[in-house]
Amino acid sequence: MSLDALLRPKSIAILGASERPSIGRSLIASAERIGFEGRVYPINPKYPEILGHRCYPSIDALPEAPDVVAFCVSYTRILENFRPVAAKGAKAVAIFDGGFAERGEEGSKLQAEIVGVCREAGILLNGPNCMGVLNPASRSSIYRGLPAMWG
DSSP: OOOHHHHSOSEEEEETOOSSSSHHHHHHHHHHHHTOOSEEEEEOTTOSEETTEEOBSSGGGSSSOOSEEEEOSOGGGHHHHHHHHHHHTOOEEEEOOOOSGGGOHHHHHHHHHHHHHHHHHTOEEEOSSOOOOEEGGGTEEOOTTOOGGGO
16 A cells, blocks of 8 residues: 555645644644645534635545544544545545554444554554654654654
8 A cells, every 4th residue: 555645646635724822723834834835634624614615514525535534523523424424535534633552442442443444444543642644754743743844
């Protein structure tokens, strides 16, 4: 399986993007700061636009299947959004929140279900509880804390 969707994405969807200071907002800013030339799709039904990018109400509303989807929502909302991401045809995901195997049996079951969907759909999984992925060589970032030196 190729890692291109994570390391050299042409499109990034940010589920849970927000105007308020948040991981989702920082991911949009990070992609801009590094000079990402692909498409950025913020997803949040509360906003028409975030940082100059049209905002979509759901994964289903996107005009294409994104290469990578950044999950910037609580672990309690991951699974309800995960199946639509797989159905849309996303190739990779990054899950920033924790609350999975490290929280015991219930979290382990949730994590196993997500891993199962990834295997079934051929989705690369980064996370949970991760910082994302940064690839300066291809000017791509779904990294939650891009250093100022890139700006």
